[in-house]
Amino acid sequence: MLDLNDIAVFARVVEAGSFTAAARLLHMPKTTVSRRIAALEQAVGARLLQRTTRSLAMTDAGRLYYQQSSEALRLIEEANLHLAEARAEPSGTIRISAPAGFADYLLNSAVFDFLAAYPKTKAELILTDDRLNLVEHGIDLAFRTGILPDSTLIARKLEATHRILCASPDYLAHRDEPRLPADLVHHHCIILGSSADGGQWVLVGPRGQESVTVSGRFAANDVQAALSAALAGYGIAQLPHKLTEAATRDGRLKRVLADYTTPAGGLYVVYPSSRHLSPLVKAFIELAVRKLGMSGAQDQSGTSGS
Secondary structure, three states, rough: OOOOHHHHHHHHHHHHHHHHHHHHOOOOOOOHHHHHHHHHHHHHOOOEEEEEOOOEEOHHHHHHHHHHHHHHHHHHHHHHHHHOOOOOOEEEEEEEEEEEEHHHHHHHHHHHHHHHHOEEEEEEEEEEOOOOOOOOOOOHHHHHHHHOOOEEEEEEEEOOOOOEEEHHHHHOOOOOOOOHHHHHHEEEEEOOOOOOOOEEEEEEEEEEEEEEEEOOOOOOOOOOHHHHHHOOOOOOEEEEEEHHHHHHHOOOOOOEEEEEEEOOEEEEEEEEEOOOOOHHHHHHHHHHOOOOOOOOOOEEEEOOOO
């Protein structure tokens, strides 16, 4: 006979990514977690998780079972909590993860407004370009940019995003301005990454998608640092359009290869699919959609990195 508690443990193991992390979140011994998963697999008559000493992965049967059972668990949680929370005022601490270069944009547009609107709330903002496992790190929701890989998270697209190429007038005054992506090999390019020795830029323009290998004198894994380097004249940078608007408007930066952008991505708010959304998290998502989102933003299942 199936035990709903075993199914809940299975869902938490999948979301946490390991037996150890799930045991910590569930406040139970790792051996108990392993025993419950074994009991569930015996009850359903199929192997759900493929485990080795170093990795954990869902089998095809496990992936299907998780998709269906996690939705059922979510409905049960909502049924248990709906009446009590129907009129609850958001309160407590919300933990939010966002890219390191996203602080000003996010704080001014969403977090501070949220704290002002709900006096009983606190916010903890974790700024990192690493895509943290939300369940393992106790994060309620995260902002992600770009093109998102598949996962077990729910993603809500707030707006479309793209990056442009730009440089300071001083840098361009001493060099021939590039006319085609291939011309970038003759320029110093500011690399978003850990090495200035080289990187691959993919651009979309009149001739479709093109790739070019670039290098330069400066690399950083933070867009604000890359913006500062571009303003200081250290090369051509590939930066989010919104981040460069003020600098291009007042002439501190000039757009180059104006007919080209990066492949379209998006700004998303993501959260665990099987976790019950408290009034606190629901209220923040609603505010983020109002402040940062485009009209008609919709939830998308299984479209975000974990």
